[in-house]
Amino acid sequence: MWHDIFALPVSVAEKVVRTLLVYILILALFRLTGKRGLASLNAFDFVVIFLLSNVVQNAVIGNDTSFTGGAIGAVTLVAVNSVLNRWLAVDKRAAHIIEGTPTTVIEDGKAVPSAMRRLGLRPDELSDAVRKQTGTEISSVSHSRLEPDGRLIVVLRYEETNANRADIVTLERHLAKIEGLLHSRHDRDEKEG
Structure with missing residues (x-):
């Protein structure tokens, strides 16, 4: 039993290369289909994501159903994604090419x-x-x-555009001046009358 859980029917190098190739393919497909809808996914997008993960599963793991094979694939995906994100953060040209433009x-x-x-x-x-x-x-x-x-x-x-705090402070100052003028006029009118 333990042997089946950890034994690798394919080499570690093949597992890493398979994962990298699938990652690049999926990245290219999403890049070619463009930005998707206003940071929200609709029902069709969810269907594609769920089916896509199932479609490429065998390409990533091959005939390997071992824990070790799955772990190698998962570590490869997370590591490649982390390296790519760090690279895009420092290289604007690469970000422009890979992510696209507004x-x-x-x-x-x-x-x-x-x-x-x-x-x-x-x-x-x-x-x-x-x-x-x-x-x-x-x-x-x-x-x-x-x-x-x-x-x-x-x-x-x-x-x-909405008023910001500075706009409100300016308005309050103007209102205070108007209020002061009205009070002084009222006081003057009472003295004269």
């Missing part, structure tokens, strides 16, 4: 149809993402871009 999806309050088609985004998905992020409609957006990691960056039109 895509403008809204310009001057209107969705960009060519970008929407290229990304496979439906107008209702974009509207929903803008509403969730800003509480407003697409028409309130100056411009917006979809990052390679699926985040939607939204810049509202100036007239649609």
Whole structure:
């Protein structure tokens, strides 16, 4: 029994190479299909992910059902992913090639149809993402871009932006001045009257 759990029917090198090749293939497939939908997955995306893991399982482990083989595959995946993430953090050119670039999806309050088609985004998905992020409609957006990691960056039109703390402090100062003027006028009117 113990022998079957830990015995490797294929070499460690073959196991590592298989895992690397599958990792590169999946990375390339996701890169070619583009950024996906506003940092959220729909039901179709989940189906693809679940089936994809099953489809490539044998390519990673071969005929190996041992614990050792699974451990080698898992360690290889985690190690390669960690090295790749560190490399992308320091090499902007590699990040540009592997991850891609942001895509403008809204310009001057209107969705960009060519970008929407290229990304496979439906107008209702974009509207929903803008509403969730800003509480407003697409028409309130100056411009917006979809990052390679699926985040939607939204810049509202100036007239649609909310007040910040500095705006409130300035308004409070103006109101205090007006209140002071009204009090002084009221006091003057009472003395004269």
